[in-house]
Amino acid sequence: MAALAPVLDALDKNLDESLDRLFDLVRIKSISTDPAFKDECRKAAEWLVEDLKGIGFEASLRETPGHPMVVAHHDGPAGSPHVLFYGHYDVQPVDPLELWHDDPFTPAIKTGETGSKIITGRGTADDKGQLMTFVEACRAYKQVHGALPCRVSILFEGEEESGSPSLKPFLDANADELKADFAMVCDTGMWDAETPAICVGLRGLVGQEVTIHAANRDLHSGEFGGAAANPIRILARVLADIHDENGRITIPGFYDGVEETPSQILKSWEGLGETAETFLGPIGLSLPAGEKGRSVLEMVWARPTAEFNGISGGYEGKGFKTVIAAQASAKVSFRLVHKQDPKKIEAAFQEFVRARIPADCSAEFHPHGGSPAIQLSYDSPFLIKAKAALTDEWNKDALTLAMGGSIPIVGDFQKFLGMESLMIGFGLSDDRIHSPNEKYELSSFHKGQRSWARVLDALTK
Amino acid sequence: MAALAPVLDALDKNLDESLDRLFDLVRIKSISTDPAFKDECRKAAEWLVEDLKGIGFEASLRETPGHPMVVAHHDGPAGSPHVLFYGHYDVQPVDPLELWHDDPFTPAIKTGETGSKIITGRGTADDKGQLMTFVEACRAYKQVHGALPCRVSILFEGEEESGSPSLKPFLDANADELKADFAMVCDTGMWDAETPAICVGLRGLVGQEVTIHAANRDLHSGEFGGAAANPIRILARVLADIHDENGRITIPGFYDGVEETPSQILKSWEGLGETAETFLGPIGLSLPAGEKGRSVLEMVWARPTAEFNGISGGYEGKGFKTVIAAQASAKVSFRLVHKQDPKKIEAAFQEFVRARIPADCSAEFHPHGGSPAIQLSYDSPFLIKAKAALTDEWNKDALTLAMGGSIPIVGDFQKFLGMESLMIGFGLSDDRIHSPNEKYELSSFHKGQRSWARVLDALTK
Numbered sequence: 001m002a003a004l005a006p007v008l009d010a011l012d013k014n015l016d017e018s019l020d021r022l023f024d025l026v027r028i029k030s031i032s033t034d035p036a037f038k039d040e041c042r043k044a045a046e047w048l049v050e051d052l053k054g055i056g057f058e059a060s061l062r063e064t065p066g067h068p069m070v071v072a073h074h075d076g077p078a079g080s081p082h083v084l085f086y087g088h089y090d091v092q093p094v095d096p097l098e099l100w101h102d103d104p105f106t107p108a109i110k111t112g113e114t115g116s117k118i119i120t121g122r123g124t125a126d127d128k129g130q131l132m133t134f135v136e137a138c139r140a141y142k143q144v145h146g147a148l149p150c151r152v153s154i155l156f157e158g159e160e161e162s163g164s165p166s167l168k169p170f171l172d173a174n175a176d177e178l179k180a181d182f183a184m185v186c187d188t189g190m191w192d193a194e195t196p197a198i199c200v201g202l203r204g205l206v207g208q209e210v211t212i213h214a215a216n217r218d219l220h221s222g223e224f225g226g227a228a229a230n231p232i233r234i235l236a237r238v239l240a241d242i243h244d245e246n247g248r249i250t251i252p253g254f255y256d257g258v259e260e261t262p263s264q265i266l267k268s269w270e271g272l273g274e275t276a277e278t279f280l281g282p283i284g285l286s287l288p289a290g291e292k293g294r295s296v297l298e299m300v301w302a303r304p305t306a307e308f309n310g311i312s313g314g315y316e317g318k319g320f321k322t323v324i325a326a327q328a329s330a331k332v333s334f335r336l337v338h339k340q341d342p343k344k345i346e347a348a349f350q351e352f353v354r355a356r357i358p359a360d361c362s363a364e365f366h367p368h369g370g371s372p373a374i375q376l377s378y379d380s381p382f383l384i385k386a387k388a389a390l391t392d393e394w395n396k397d398a399l400t401l402a403m404g405g406s407i408p409i410v411g412d413f414q415k416f417l418g419m420e421s422l423m424i425g426f427g428l429s430d431d432r433i434h435s436p437n438e439k440y441e442l443s444s445f446h447k448g449q450r451s452w453a454r455v456l457d458a459l460t461k
Numbered sequence: 462m463a464a465l466a467p468v469l470d471a472l473d474k475n476l477d478e479s480l481d482r483l484f485d486l487v488r489i490k491s492i493s494t495d496p497a498f499k500d501e502c503r504k505a506a507e508w509l510v511e512d513l514k515g516i517g518f519e520a521s522l523r524e525t526p527g528h529p530m531v532v533a534h535h536d537g538p539a540g541s542p543h544v545l546f547y548g549h550y551d552v553q554p555v556d557p558l559e560l561w562h563d564d565p566f567t568p569a570i571k572t573g574e575t576g577s578k579i580i581t582g583r584g585t586a587d588d589k590g591q592l593m594t595f596v597e598a599c600r601a602y603k604q605v606h607g608a609l610p611c612r613v614s615i616l617f618e619g620e621e622e623s624g625s626p627s628l629k630p631f632l633d634a635n636a637d638e639l640k641a642d643f644a645m646v647c648d649t650g651m652w653d654a655e656t657p658a659i660c661v662g663l664r665g666l667v668g669q670e671v672t673i674h675a676a677n678r679d680l681h682s683g684e685f686g687g688a689a690a691n692p693i694r695i696l697a698r699v700l701a702d703i704h705d706e707n708g709r710i711t712i713p714g715f716y717d718g719v720e721e722t723p724s725q726i727l728k729s730w731e732g733l734g735e736t737a738e739t740f741l742g743p744i745g746l747s748l749p750a751g752e753k754g755r756s757v758l759e760m761v762w763a764r765p766t767a768e769f770n771g772i773s774g775g776y777e778g779k780g781f782k783t784v785i786a787a788q789a790s791a792k793v794s795f796r797l798v799h800k801q802d803p804k805k806i807e808a809a810f811q812e813f814v815r816a817r818i819p820a821d822c823s824a825e826f827h828p829h830g831g832s833p834a835i836q837l838s839y840d841s842p843f844l845i846k847a848k849a850a851l852t853d854e855w856n857k858d859a860l861t862l863a864m865g866g867s868i869p870i871v872g873d874f875q876k877f878l879g880m881e882s883l884m885i886g887f888g889l890s891d892d893r894i895h896s897p898n899e900k901y902e903l904s905s906f907h908k909g910q911r912s913w914a915r916v917l918d919a920l921t922k
Contacts, residue, residue, distance in 0.1 A: 033780030093782060099678075162780050203683065207781045216745030217560075220895040221768045222664065222866020225796050226751040226760040227737075228744060232769035232791070233704065240701030243694065276688075283689060284677030286821040290687040299687040307682045308693035309784050314771035315792060319494030319623050320668045320829035321554060322794055322867075323770050323895055330693070331776060333783055335686050360747040368781035405683025406783075434681040434784055 002145040004457045010140040011449045018136045018449065019109070019119070021051065025089070025128050026107040026121045032067055032090035033162035041067040041158045044089040048156055055139045057154065062174075064166035067158030071177070074138070076151035080460050081382075084153045084180035084419065086409055087131025087187070088160035091123035092434045099436035109442065113430075116193065117442035124440035125431035130186040131156060133426060133448035140453060149460045153180055157409075160187075163207060163369030164408055171416035182382050182420050183413045184455075189427035191272070191399045193441060196390035196451065198383060199423035200376040201301060201402030202410055204336030206345045207309075207368030210235075210353055211329040214361045218314075219324040229361050231328040232313045238356045239330060242306050247291045249306050251352045257339030261302040269297045272399075282430060300404035305335040331368070335404065342370030371408035376420055382459065386422050389458035393451045424455065463606040465918045471601040472910045479597045479910065480570070480580070482512065486550070486589050487568040487582045493528055493551035494623035502528040502619045505550040509617055516600045518615065523635075525627035528619030532638070535599070537612035541921050542843075545614045545641035545880065547870050548592025548648070549621035552584035553895045560897035570903065574891075577654065578903035587894035590901035591647040591886050592617060594909035601914060610921045614641055618870075621648075624668060624830030625869055632877035643843050643881050644874045645916075650888035652733070652860045654902060657851035657912065659844060660884035661837040662762060662863030663871055665797030667806050668770075668829030671696075671814055672790040675822045679775075680785040690822050692789040693774045699817045700791060703767050708752045710767050712813045718800030722763040730758045733860075743891060761865035766796040792829070796865065803831030832869035837881055843920065847883050850919035854912045885916065 011018075030044035031037040045061050045068045052059035052072040059072035067090060076082070094104040102108065107121035119129060134154075141148050155178060159166055171178060188199040212231040219228055244250050276288050279296040290299035299305075313328025315321035334345050346367065353363050376383075383400075390398035403423075410421045426444035427433065472479075491505035492498040506522050506529045513520035513533040520533035528551065537543070555565040563569065568582035580590060595615075602609050616639060620627055632639060649660040673692040680689055705711050737749050740757040751760035760766075774789025776782035795806050807828065814824050837844075844861075851859035864884075871882045887905035888894065 033782065034778065093776070093778060093780075095776075095778065096679075161782075205683075205783070207783070209781070214746065217893065218557075218896040219744060220866065221766075221770060221794060222666075222761075222796065222864070223890065223894075224744065224761065225768045225794075225865060226764055226766035227749050227757040228741060229746055229748065229750045230768055232772050233700065233750075236697040236700035236769065236772075239694065239697035280689060280821075283680060283685065284821075285675065285690055287690065287819050288688050289690045289694075289819070296688040300683075300685065303687055305682075305687035307686045307691055307783075307785055308697065308775065309682060309782060310775035310777050310786070311693050311697075311789065312773050312777040314769065315554070315556075316771050316773040317495065317554060317556070320670070320792055320794075321494065321622075321770060321895065322666070322668070322768075324768055325771070328772065329777075331781055333682060333686075333781070335683065358748050358750070360741075360745075403683070404686060405681065429684060432678065433684075434782065435679045 002141065002147065002149050004453065006144045007140045007453045008450050010144050011136065011453060014140065015446055018132070022119070022129060022132050022445070023107045025132065026123050027105055029105050030090045030158065031093050032159050034093055038067070041090055045070050045156070045158055048089060051135065052154065055135070056142050062170070064170055066166045069158070069170055070154070070156040072154040074148050074152045076148050080150035082151040082153065082180040083459065084155060084178055084183045085134050086155050086183055086185045087134070088127045088157050089131070090158045090161050091126065091128070092161050094122050096436065101437055112439060118439040119442055119445060120437065120439045122438050125427045125438055126433035127160070127187050129440035129445055130425050130427065130448070133445060134186055134452045136449040137452035137456060141456070149456045153178060167409065168412055168416065171412055175417055179417045180419060182422060185407060185410055185421045185423045186425045187407050188403055188423045188425035189429065190444070191401065193428055193443065194394065195396050195399060196394045197399040197401045198387055198390070199401050199403045202374040202407050203304070203404055204340065204342060204371045204373040204411070205406035205408065206334040206336065206342045206370040207331070208346060208349055209329060209331050209366040209368060211327055211364045212357065212361060213327045213364065215324065215326050218326050221322040221324050224324055228324055229358055230324050231361065232325060234357060234361060235313065235328045235330055238353050239308055241356060247289060249304065251348050253344060253348050254304070256344065257341060258304055259338045261298060266298060269301070270295065272297065301402035302337055304337050304340055307333050307335070309333055335406065337373045338375065340373060342372055346370060369408070371406055371411050374410045380420060382422055385458040385461070386424060386455050389454035390424070390451055393447060393454050426451070463602065463608060463610050465914065467605045468601045468914045469911050471605050472597065472914060475601065476907055479593070483580070483590060483593050483906065484568045486593065487584050488566055490566050491551045491619065492554050493620050495554055499528070502551055506531050506617070506619055509550055512596065513615065516596070517603050523631070525631055527627045530619070530631055531615070531617035533615040535609050535613045537609050541611035543612040543614065543641040544920065545616060545639060545644045546595050547616050547644055547646045548595070549588045549618045550592070551619045551622050552587065552589070553622050555583050557897065562898055565899070573900060579900040580903055580906060581898065581900045583899050585901035586888045586892035586899055588621070588648050590906055591888065591909070594887060594906060595647055595913045597910040598913035598917060602917070610917045614639060628870065629873055629877065632873055636878055640878045641880060643883060646868060646871055646882045646884045647886045648868050649864055649884045649886035650890065651905070652862065654889055654904065655855065656857050656860060657855045658860040658862045659848055659851070660862050660864045663835040663868050664765070664865055665801065665803060665832045665834040665872070666867035666869065667795040667797065667803045667831040668792070669807060669810055670790060670792050670827040670829060672788055672825045673818065673822060674788045674825065676785065676787050679787050682783040682785050685785055689785055690819055691785050692822065693786060695818060695822060696774065696789045696791055699814050700769055702817060708750060710765070712809050714805060714809050715765070717805065718802060719765055720799045722759060727759060730762070731756065733758065762863035763798055765798050765801060768794050768796070770794055796867065798834045799836065801834060803833055807831060830869065832867055832872050835871045841881060843883055846919040846922070847885060847916050850915035851885070851912055854908060854915050887912070
């Protein structure tokens with residue numbers, strides 16, 4: 001068995017070089033949802049293929065109808081487990097650009113608001129910094145021992161931030177190649193800057209764009225105001241109807257499959273000391289906006305939501321225009337829990353909207369992906385080993401948590417490859433992912449690499 | 462007294478030259494609401510000053526804190542009335558540009574959808590084409606007789622499409638110079654392509670932009686969704702609450718000062734044969750969206766409204782972004798009738814919004830102008846003379862109507878200069894003002910010039 005200590009030493013010694021590599025990757029503007037950045041997405045994939053080849057992986061770029069996948073394999077000692085590591089090289093759009101303190105694609109080391117060293121730039125936390133922690137751990141193993149402690153496959157996709165349209169067909173077509181004993185997914189976070197965590201529950205997601213069409217052209221509000229349908233008014237009515245006065249969602253059948261969280265679990269979450277003040281205070285809020293009578297952690301970890309992610313219609317420029325628009329649109333997403341069915345939620349939402357549209361207007365829908373929620377088993381041996389490894393590295397008990405976000409890949413691995421996933425990551429809640437001024441803690445990047453080295457070591461024991 | 466017939470002949474003969482002049486003016490991109498077009502607004506004002514000087518007016522450009530005014534004077538025979546003619550040289554923005562069949566600032570003569578000749582381009586109907594009908598009538602009088610039949614002053618402003626912020630101070634400061642026996646305002650329309658009309662009722666307008674502020678930054682909807690306030694949700698609730706299920710506006714005190722239209726007036730409007738089908742059919746709609754139990758003409762001529770002219774927030778680009786925005790905005794306007802007080806409506810709206818904002822969020826307001834409604838007297842001698850002149854030109858009885866739009870200048874002339882206004886114009890309801898593919902009928906432009914010549918002639922009798 002390959003010794004762990006020299007691998008950890010190598011990671012400490014090579015931190016600067018690993019930062020150079022991360023910076024190279026962050027500089028590539030791989031915004032997957034915007035077609036203007038298609039070439040940049042490919043460039044990020046090519047960069048990863050070359051880097052993995054340099055380590056000694058058999059790595060290749062795989063075409064899809066969208067952005068390419070990166071697949072890599074490396075063998076391990078006979079009898080060792082086979083793990084599939086997943087990450088994504090694409091990033092969120094950067095608007096509003098004027099709110100960034102620095103160019104989002106010019107990474108830098110800075111001192112953060114809490115005094116710690118941070119790595120700034122779009123994708124540093126979500127997910128380039130995270131995936132590179134694993135790559136660096138593999139690199140150090142190879143450098144020190146010329147081998148990995150177990151058999152490792154890697155899958156990096158480029159469409160995670162845009163609904164992963166190519167992922168399911170790719171998993172389906174390459175199931176034999178990608179199937180491993182279990183997956184490791186690095187898209188999650190720590191409880192806080194000192195406390196590592198493994199995530200066992202994830203909310204699902206349904207994304208829908210709805211456009212209300214009214215008149216066949218924009219109208220003057222003096223000429224037609226009062227008589228002609230206003231699509232913004234119709235849209236506002238639809239959106240306002242989705243929540244009742246207690247924050248509950250009114251779409252018929254929406255709560256089908258939602259289970260009440262066991263009281264002992266709720267109690268353990270209460271023990272974490274998170275309150276409305278501690279959770280919402282840092283973002284300038286104080287009043288939980290979800291279902292009355294539930295804690296903020298329950299709201300984000302174990303309750304479904306309807307959120308309006310974008311809205312537009314009519315004149316949005318400077319000044320004023322007395323126009324009645326021909327159409328108005330909203331991007332709506334639902335976070336799902338437990339056994340809620342994405343397809344049924346999508347259909348129920350569309351029915352709900354149509355029931356509120358006047359007969360001379362119409363509603364048009366564009367789907368933006370859907371995935372059910374995930375609830376993993378608490379007693380997997382891999383989970384127990386990984387928890388111990390994280391506890392060793394951080395010198396603090398690793399926690400078992402749920403998460404409010406969606407990582408559709410975890411459900412897809414279950415469905416297409418019959419694999420469970422270990423969700424381990426080193427992000428923090430103030431990393432501003434999806435927002436201006438995204439950052440990743442330097443300690444997350446460094447100790448994250450060391451953590452993966454320990455986890456790989458633990459899995460072989 | 463100067464003979465009318467040769468003036469009308471001159472207008473017929475000079476139609477091509479008058480079109481060349483209009484085209485020159487339309488080519489100037491005088492979009493007043495967008496600061497990027499500031500120089501173009503000045504260019505339009507300078508063009509008008511030069512043109513009026515060429516006719517023989519004493520014309521000048523007058524600075525304001527915003528876009529300049531054009532003021533011109535020409536004397537008339539002793540004892541003749543003194544009229545002040547008002548128009549505006551600024552135009553609406555042109556977005557969405559992709560819906561225009563041709564460049565909005567490259568005017569052309571085309572055959573319209575109904576087979577008539579039309580002049581296409583932004584501002585052809587609102588208001589450059591309209592104001593040039595009057596200028597051309599003056600030019601022809603000067604050409605034929607070397608004089609005007611009455612004393613004429615002219616005021617062209619450049620901020621009509623952006624709330625006229627400089628107008629009131631300008632009228633106040635120049636009241637002595639601008640005061641005439643009455644004003645003539647050319648910003649209105651005909652009943653149909655054959656039937657001229659004079660407008661006696663105008664709705665007022667209050668414009669408000671409201672921005673809801675929630676978190677201090679954009680949030681990831683997975684991380685915070687369900688717990689954090691979503692400003693789009695709050696805004697949708699506010700907007701949805703403004704109308705009840707019968708189309709009535711629920712803002713407390715909103716209907717103070719609104720009078721029921723006399724039944725004989727409603728009956729005369731019914732006689733015009735306008736129905737929901739004829740009014741809404743051309744714009745692709747069929748169901749009146751206003752207060753239940755009222756006709757479409759009453760809705761747009763004699764009832765107040767609340768319209769949402771623009772809405773924006775969150776991610777509006779292509780694809781999807783699971784973000785909870787820090788803020789969301791709407792541009793809201795109210796059309797006022799009779800004695801509704803703009804200041805009270807503005808205050809009542811702000812109070813209505815604030816009552817619906819959670820305590821940890823806030824609402825910010827930007828005013829975009831306000832003016833009360835206008836109801837002119839039906840028995841002014843100038844009105845009666847002008848109706849007769851229009852009837853002569855069009856060979857069809859001129860109608861006395863109300864209008865759904867706002868022409869704040871008419872109220873300002875009453876307030877600052879103690880003048881009533883004759884509202885005469887030659888626009889049609891399908892001119893697509895404020896929309897892509899704005900046009901002005903060639904017959905409106907030609908017979909409009911002849912109409913003004915006749916009106917000027919009639920006023921001296």
